[in-house]
Amino acid sequence: MAMLFCQVGQARSLREICGGLAASEGKLKHLGLPAAPPRSTLAYANEHRPWGLYQSVFYQLLEKCQGVARSQGGRGKGKKFRFKNKLLSLDATVIGLCASVFDWAHYQRTKGAVKLHLLLDHEGHLPSFAVITEGKQHEIRVARQIRFAPGMIVGHRPGYTDYDWFVELTQQGVYWVTRLKDNADYAVVEERELPQRKGLLRDQVIFFYQLAEAGVECFFRRIEYVDEQSGQVLVFLSNHVTLAAATVAAVYKERWQIELFSRP
Template sequence: MVRHASLFSQLTGLFNRNQFYALVLRHGSEKHAKGFSSWDHFVAMLFCQIAQAKSLREICSGMACCLGKLRHLGVKGAPKRSTLSYANQKRTWKLFQDVFYDTLHLCRQAPSPGKTKFRFRNKLMSLDSSTISLCLSLFPWAEYRQTKGAVKLHLLLDHDGYLPVFACITDGKTHDVTMARQLALSKGSIVVMDRGYNDYKLYAEWVEDEVYFVTRLKDNAAFMVLADFPVPKNRNILVDQTILFTGAVAAKNCPYALRRVVVWDKEQERKIELLTNHLDFGATTIAAIYKDRWEIELFFKALKQNLKVKTFVGTSENALQIQIWTALIAMLLIKFLQFRSRFGWSLSNLVALLRWNLFTYRDLWEWIDHPLETPPPEPAPIQYGLPFKGLGQHY
């Protein structure tokens, strides 16, 4: 007797089906649909990510060979390739975007593991983008260079649990600063970013809105020193001072006093010049904040290595958006399992073992705590003998 549904079924059970269908009605995703529902579509694309299916054929065949185990998923059956291809091309990716933010709300309800690295209460976030290269002959709408296509995935990563709280997919030519200007950051929050987001008007807006930033100072920035502060002993801080930009454009766009902290990087043996508008934190805290920005680089690396965002099962812009948003949803699910587990998973191991046990009948929460233990055998059914009479006897 099977006591649990498959792990994949229990994963899809984390989604609120009523809320999902409300989003379907909002976007009209099932208009003129014939048999293949939006839920079927979503489950198929989620299977593509977690099972790492490389093509439409692998998605459909992989689900078809598990046909007897699909009933708990709420799907009617494995889709046909043409049906799934048409859905990826025609059904709006905005449904998957909204499901992503609903899943983010689910992840925020789970306590993040470990203690925070910082004592301050300000919300700390990292802002960055990653370019996803595409073949221009297959994706002509994603022209990036003369012989190359690309799209950009822009992310805002919350350091409380390292969850992406904002995502946007644009063409490869969109500048990072363009997306940074669209963000509505709360007062008192701290955003850390690399030198690619250098924009003096944006810095001035954040100073006026009381939003703090930590970034790299441009090598050719012209400034005057207003004050020098003593640096802590036996630390890697070389310089701590307040400055004022003197360049014509910089002084006009950002006429505020900012802080320059120079850090010595022992590993690379180089100086790193940091720029911030936070004048109260210690210099070592500013340096630690910028160092923690590396987490968003690790997030992009984990996304590309463990999920399907480098090769695509469709060539239209809508299909590409659907696949990337589904990858982000799958990443949130994996993060949620990490938060709930006591096993101490690395993300890559969790993805691999989940893929190998996707249709195993075990309790999901017991499995993430004890994945290497052999499940107890199911009790054998009791067979009752029938009172047949001996052979050769007449009835």
């Protein structure tokens, strides 16, 4: 209960946890707890309690939240896209740690860090995959370990750019949307007709020279879109050939939900 209070209340010390619980002793008694624990008791419990307990609590809570999300699915409320594919977002966040305290979390000379790799399911905005690695671990190495079901659409940052991985996902029937890197070396094989939709500049079919030189035939979509708010020209890359160009842009924009989820 103390650690749940810590998480929900964003407490940052044992003193803050115990003080907050002490101010709510009436509610604690309703939960079957006689009083708020002293700091020494909480410190001892944190040191000796097995981590598996917190894992069990997390998965029980996640299962309950997923059940609620599934029960609300298909009601139309909050549904932003017409397609029925499961939409996911993939991201990695560096979490800074004190190098003198966490001497195992090597990152920079004077800074320690770990990296949280997260896959967010947009049905309920709940995590479907999460792993913590060393801060220097590259995102793509972890991404390659994730198994996606055919038909899923995955939005991710350009930091995950790996042409071989893009081909593998395409062959597995997994769709993805990202931003095209400025230094990408490609050729245009088709200019698609644009609908009368504000903001769309180009919808092209392209291939990458790196793959062609390796004897791999795989084509992708390059979409130029002007953001109405900033006026910035954004270039998207995807392997989905039937989604409307505006929908591809909207899928990438929806990826912002994982930024909100994983960052304090």
